[in-house]
Each structure stands twice: as C-alpha cells, then as structure tokens.
Amino acid sequence: MGKNSLINTFHMFRKVAKVAVKIHEYQAKDILARYGIPIQPGRVAHTPEEAGAIARELGGPVVIKAQVYVGGRGKAGGIQFADTPEQARAAAAKVIGMDIKGLTVEKVLVVSKLDIKEEYYLGIILDRKSQAPVVMVSKEGGIDIEEVAATMPEKIIKQPIDMHWGLRPFEARDILARAGLPHQVVAKGGAILAALARAFIESDASLAEINPLALTADGHRTRWNSRPSRRA
Numbered sequence: 001m002g003k004n005s006l007i008n009t010f011h012m013f014r015k016v017a018k019v020a021v022k023i024h025e026y027q028a029k030d031i032l033a034r035y036g037i038p039i040q041p042g043r044v045a046h047t048p049e050e051a052g053a054i055a056r057e058l059g060g061p062v063v064i065k066a067q068v069y070v071g072g073r074g075k076a077g078g079i080q081f082a083d084t085p086e087q088a089r090a091a092a093a094k095v096i097g098m099d100i101k102g103l104t105v106e107k108v109l110v111v112s113k114l115d116i117k118e119e120y121y122l123g124i125i126l127d128r129k130s131q132a133p134v135v136m137v138s139k140e141g142g143i144d145i146e147e148v149a150a151t152m153p154e155k156i157i158k159q160p161i162d163m164h165w166g167l168r169p170f171e172a173r174d175i176l177a178r179a180g181l182p183h184q185v186v187a188k189g190g191a192i193l194a195a196l197a198r199a200f201i202e203s204d205a206s207l208a209e210i211n212p213l214a215l216t217a218d219g220h221r222t223r224w225n226s227r228p229s230r231r232a
Contacts, residue, residue: 022069026109035195042111052089054110061113064091066105076100119212122193126206133161137179141212167197
C-alpha cells in the first residue's frame, strides 16, 4: 500500500421547502464518520480560549477553519495555521468575528494539520434533468471544481449512479482509475467514494463533496474538507 494516506473534506446541502439548507463542515464530519470515512481529529471552538485548549489536546500543529456557509474561506483569511496552542488561540481570535462574504464567523473548527502529498476531488451532485445522482472525480483537488470544469473539463470523470444498486465498490474503483488516481489510492479511495454515495443517498442530499481527498505521507486517507446538503 505504501506510506500514503487519504483525507477527506465533505460538504452537504439539504433542500427544505425548495430552499437549500447548508450544513457546517464540522457537522459534515460527523456524517462522514458514521459511514466509516476517515476524518481528521478535531472539535469546534466558539472562543479563542477553547481553540487553544483543543490545540493542546490534539498536540502538534493545527488548522483553524472558519465555519460559515460560503466557499472561499481560505482566500478570505478564514483558514489559519498554528504550531502551538498559543498560536491557535491567536489565530482563532483573528478568525472569530471575521466577515466572510457578508457572514460573521461565530465558531471555528480546530483540526490536526496533516502532511499532504496529493489532493483529489470526489463529488456527487443531483442531476436536475434525470433527478439521479452523478459522481464526479478529478485528480485536480483542493481547488474549486467550477474552476477545473471551466479550464480543464477533460480532468473530470462523471458517471451516473443507478439508484437501484447504488454505487458498488468495483464501480467506485473503476471511476477513480479512469480519473487517473494512483493505484495505491484506488482501493481505499474506492471504499471512501462508495461510502460517500451511501451518505448522499441516505441523507437525501443534493450535493456531497470531498475536496480534497488528500493523500498524506503517512499512509492514511482522511477527509480534509467537506460539504453536504440535503433536499426535502
């Protein structure tokens, strides 16, 4: 298998009365964990003091991530890195209360920082025409998939999911292989993609993303960022 690992970031949205209801990243982490998808250790902090205490518990470098219902947190300064609990406290003080695209940051997610080797994109979206889920996979993770679609559409592999069977593990592995992910990622990454599909279907989601699915230098696979949403 080699000394590599995978990490995921999950995003989800729920539509209630035809209105998309977004779920925070920390809530998405809980959903992923229930489906056996590896996630970074961490917890939510509402104050800088809590962030420092969580960093102390985790030990080692951490990432402080603003919890808001919009993308582009990194570019807005909503993602900070810290090597010590004191730095984590200072970083959280900077992020909490920050305005990101008109939303005030009220809490942050404090997670262990990982040694990321490569980043990939896994996503499932509800096709409006067919009302069936479609899997999207790309080697170009860690950036907005819209940017990849606009500049490198050939880098995205798409495949509809048969709602009768769901996404079977061998199909998930085939999609990852066709997307050009390295062979050491395909086996375990296929299990993650199949689990993401189960989470999508059973949560009645309209969008679920792992961006990035990160291959780390220590041989594990973990969620780095996540987003789910559900529909009524």
